[in-house]
Amino acid sequence: MAKKIIHKIHEMKKELILQEASQIFEVSGYENMKISVLAKNVGVSQSTIYSMFESKDGLYIEYIRLQIKNFLEELIPLTINCTSIEKLYKFTALKFEYYMKKEKAIEPNIKNNPLFFNTLYHDYANPFEEVYKFLADVFCEYDSTISNDKAIKLAYSFNGYSDGYITLWMEKQNIDLLQSTEEVCTSFLSIIKSIN
Secondary structure: OHHHHHHHHHHHHHHHHHHHHHHHHHHHOOOOOOHHHHHHHHOOOHHHHHHHHOOHHHHHHHHHHHHHHHHHHHHHHHOOOOOHHHHHHHHHHHHHHHHHHOHHHHHHHHHHOOOHHHHHHHHOOOOOHHHHHHHHHHHHHHOOOOOHHHHHHHHHHHHHHHHHHHHHHHHHOOOOOHHHHHHHHHHHHHHHHHHO
C-alpha cells in the first residue's frame, strides 16, 4: 500500500513538472528553458528533475510525447466515419494547427537544425510511432494493394513532406500553413498514384 502511495506521489510530481516545463517551452523555447528556473517554479530540486527525466533532452522528449498524445486524442474523434482522404486532410490540418500553436517550443530547433528531432531521438524511443501507425493505416485504407511495409514508408515520407511546409513557414513566414493543407495532401497523393 505504501509503495502505491509513493508511486502515485511520484507520478503526480512528474506530471506537475511536465506541465510547468510545457509552459516554459512554449513561452521561452527549448534553448531558453533552464532546469534551475523550472525547479524553482515547481518547488523541487534540480536533482529531482534529473532523476525523473535524466536530462533536458529527456524532459523535452516527454513534452513531445505529451503533445502527440493530446494530438491523437483530438484527431481520432475527428476522423471517425471519414474516408481515407478526409482523414489525411484532417490529420494535416490539425498537425499544422499544433505547430502554429507550439511554434515557440520548436522554432529554434527546426530553424537551426531541420534534423533536430532525428538527432534527439538517437538516445530515446521515437515518440512519433503512433503517428506513423495512424498514417500507415490511412494509406492502406486509401489503396488496399499497398503492403504494410510500403504503408509505413509512405507514412514516414508524408510526415517529412508536410514537415517541409512547416520548415518553410517558419523560415519565410510567407505561406499560410493551414491554407496549404489541400496542396500538401493532393500533391502527395498524386505522387503515390504516379509510382503505383
